[in-house]
Amino acid sequence: MSIVVVGFLAYDTVETQNGKVEEVMGGGASYFALAARFFSPVSIVSVVGNDYRPEHWRMFTDRGIDMRGVVRLEGMTTRWHGRYHEDMNKRDTVQLSLNVLEGFTPELLPDQRRADYIYLAPNDPDLHEHILDQVSSPKLVIADLYDYWIDTTRAGLEKVIKRVDIMLCSDAEARLLTGEHNLVKAGRAILAMGPGTVLIKRGEYGVLQFSKEGMFAVPAYPLEEVIDPTGAGDTFAGGMMGFLARNGRVNESTLRTAVVYGSVVASYAVEDFSLRRLETLTWEAIDNRYRAFIELTDSHHSRWISR
Amino acid sequence: MSIVVVGFLAYDTVETQNGKVEEVMGGGASYFALAARFFSPVSIVSVVGNDYRPEHWRMFTDRGIDMRGVVRLEGMTTRWHGRYHEDMNKRDTVQLSLNVLEGFTPELLPDQRRADYIYLAPNDPDLHEHILDQVSSPKLVIADLYDYWIDTTRAGLEKVIKRVDIMLCSDAEARLLTGEHNLVKAGRAILAMGPGTVLIKRGEYGVLQFSKEGMFAVPAYPLEEVIDPTGAGDTFAGGMMGFLARNGRVNESTLRTAVVYGSVVASYAVEDFSLRRLETLTWEAIDNRYRAFIELTDSHHSRWISR
Numbered sequence: 001m002s003i004v005v006v007g008f009l010a011y012d013t014v015e016t017q018n019g020k021v022e023e024v025m026g027g028g029a030s031y032f033a034l035a036a037r038f039f040s041p042v043s044i045v046s047v048v049g050n051d052y053r054p055e056h057w058r059m060f061t062d063r064g065i066d067m068r069g070v071v072r073l074e075g076m077t078t079r080w081h082g083r084y085h086e087d088m089n090k091r092d093t094v095q096l097s098l099n100v101l102e103g104f105t106p107e108l109l110p111d112q113r114r115a116d117y118i119y120l121a122p123n124d125p126d127l128h129e130h131i132l133d134q135v136s137s138p139k140l141v142i143a144d145l146y147d148y149w150i151d152t153t154r155a156g157l158e159k160v161i162k163r164v165d166i167m168l169c170s171d172a173e174a175r176l177l178t179g180e181h182n183l184v185k186a187g188r189a190i191l192a193m194g195p196g197t198v199l200i201k202r203g204e205y206g207v208l209q210f211s212k213e214g215m216f217a218v219p220a221y222p223l224e225e226v227i228d229p230t231g232a233g234d235t236f237a238g239g240m241m242g243f244l245a246r247n248g249r250v251n252e253s254t255l256r257t258a259v260v261y262g263s264v265v266a267s268y269a270v271e272d273f274s275l276r277r278l279e280t281l282t283w284e285a286i287d288n289r290y291r292a293f294i295e296l297t298d299s300h301h302s303r304w305i306s307r
Numbered sequence: 308m309s310i311v312v313v314g315f316l317a318y319d320t321v322e323t324q325n326g327k328v329e330e331v332m333g334g335g336a337s338y339f340a341l342a343a344r345f346f347s348p349v350s351i352v353s354v355v356g357n358d359y360r361p362e363h364w365r366m367f368t369d370r371g372i373d374m375r376g377v378v379r380l381e382g383m384t385t386r387w388h389g390r391y392h393e394d395m396n397k398r399d400t401v402q403l404s405l406n407v408l409e410g411f412t413p414e415l416l417p418d419q420r421r422a423d424y425i426y427l428a429p430n431d432p433d434l435h436e437h438i439l440d441q442v443s444s445p446k447l448v449i450a451d452l453y454d455y456w457i458d459t460t461r462a463g464l465e466k467v468i469k470r471v472d473i474m475l476c477s478d479a480e481a482r483l484l485t486g487e488h489n490l491v492k493a494g495r496a497i498l499a500m501g502p503g504t505v506l507i508k509r510g511e512y513g514v515l516q517f518s519k520e521g522m523f524a525v526p527a528y529p530l531e532e533v534i535d536p537t538g539a540g541d542t543f544a545g546g547m548m549g550f551l552a553r554n555g556r557v558n559e560s561t562l563r564t565a566v567v568y569g570s571v572v573a574s575y576a577v578e579d580f581s582l583r584r585l586e587t588l589t590w591e592a593i594d595n596r597y598r599a600f601i602e603l604t605d606s607h608h609s610r611w612i613s614r
Binding site for chain 1 (some may be wrong): 347357393417488489491492509512513515521522524525526528529530532535559560561563564566568597601602603605606607608
């Protein structure tokens with residue numbers, strides 16, 4: 001089943017302990033789409049400026065990603081400049097220039113309005129609302145939270161959260177949104193706001209999933225070297241939603257496996273700057289690390305529980 | 308099989324966001340023994356002052372813990388005063404008074420020297436060395452690191468690490484010991500120092516296990532309320548080593564299950580101040596949470612890997 005992702009396409013400047021890259025491809029929609037395409041057809045709804053380079057556009061279309069929903073406007077593509085601390089769970093935004101995104105309102109194509117799977121990358125809740133008003137009867141809506149909007153448009157945010165099936169947020173955002181420092185309390189508090197499932201992303205510490213059926217906890221895949229964590233969250237969402245769309249069933253069981261697939265693809269994304277590793281990634285590599293991930297987290301308990 | 312634990316018995320003063328307790332039972336050996344006893348006989352090697360209260364001594368003996376190796380000396384029992392940050396992974400030591408421990412050299416009883424399972428709670432590496440010189444041919448030696456000794460007696464520490472089968476340390480200690488910020492690199496660097504297995508404890512984020520056979524990652528059991536994290540590491544070690552001693556085999560498979568049991572017992576320890584929760588804990592409660600833990604971490608992958 002086809003997935004529609006609404007989010008940024010941008011040019012990023014990124015600084016980590018491992019170096020600096022300038023004017024590289026970025027934006028949540030690009031990470032999401034490059035991850036989801038391994039599992040399911042995916043189409044992007046976004047906007048770029050007339051400086052967006054043809055080879056970057058082709059990078060998506062060459063990989064089967066539907067770009068009909070990407071509008072080109074006069075002006076500059078969105079720019080983001082981020083700098084990571086030595087502890088890569090922390091980063092500062094040096095500069096964000098929305099450029100063509102300023103005042104832009106995304107509209108879905110007729111076939112996108114009938115899509116079953118909708119991913120709303122971090123954005124203004126009013127835009128999320130506007131997208132949800134356009135889709136007829138989606139099977140699954142996933143939205144990612146961005147802390148900026150918690151402070152500025154709380155009411156709008158709460159309206160969107162009610163309409164979402166799976167809410168994604170970081171541990172810091174979960175705390176900010178609920179006022180609960182304890183993540184179990186925070187997760188349950190967000191559940192009470194409407195979504196059937198809440199996924200709290202803890203960076204290198206993995207993911208906590210909350211639903212009516214209970215909790216699921218997975219570590220992140222431990223890497224010897226993280227080059228650039230940018231886009232890890234959107235990549236995770238892409239792998240996860242991709243698996244769910246391919247499987248066609250959304251329940252506690254498929255969700256758990258989806259979280260592992262999301263974690264696997266995200267673990268590749270951070271191995272190089274920008275989209276580089278995702279561009280060359282193969283299904284075989286995903287499948288290999290998926291198996292390694294299962295072995296990594298296998299407690300061999302079955303031998304000891306006999307009752 | 309019987310376990311010998313060498314470590315502190317102390318009176319603690321502890322401050323957390325949830326309150327303050329004064330002059331309560333503490334010390335690594337007490338947490339370890341109260342956890343290990345559910346799985347295996349355990350005897351403590353330690354020292355207390357003549358202020359150590361009879362009802363506290365009886366708390367151990369009533370639960371079948373062998374106290375013959377605990378020496379009573381004239382003077383005060385060791386005192387520790389700690390204060391936790393709101394982020395309970397961080398704490399400050401307000402005061403540590405070694406008292407009777409000052410200059411004390413632990414000696415094992417004849418039957419303890421033949422023990423198969425030895426746990427060395429955080430202490431001076433020279434004392435660890437002295438204990439290891441007394442045991443004839445232990446099957447398994449586990450030692451826990453204490454960051455203080457990384458700076459002060461590095462050479463002695465490295466000698467002990469060579470003689471240990473399983474090395475336990477916190478993430479911060481692993482980084483300090485190896486100079487590697489990345490935990491995968493740090494874990495492998497400690498492995499190269501001698502022990503067959505390295506367990507890096509990440510507090511509320513769980514445990515990373517490194518061995519020649521590979522990596523194992525488990526989250527901590529997510530709790531709605533952590534009252535007092537004191538002793539969580541020693542409780543974890545007690546549950547883990549207890550399971551290994553009861554099972555009698557030490558291999559990658561039993562180690563993984565042991566880590567889960569350790570995590571389960573530790574998750575109870577932090578639910579109340581001091582040893583309170585461990586004193587009343589039952590095997591049924593451990594078994595229930597063990598099953599909940601397995602469900603918590605089950606990715607339901609078996610349905611999707613068919614090849």
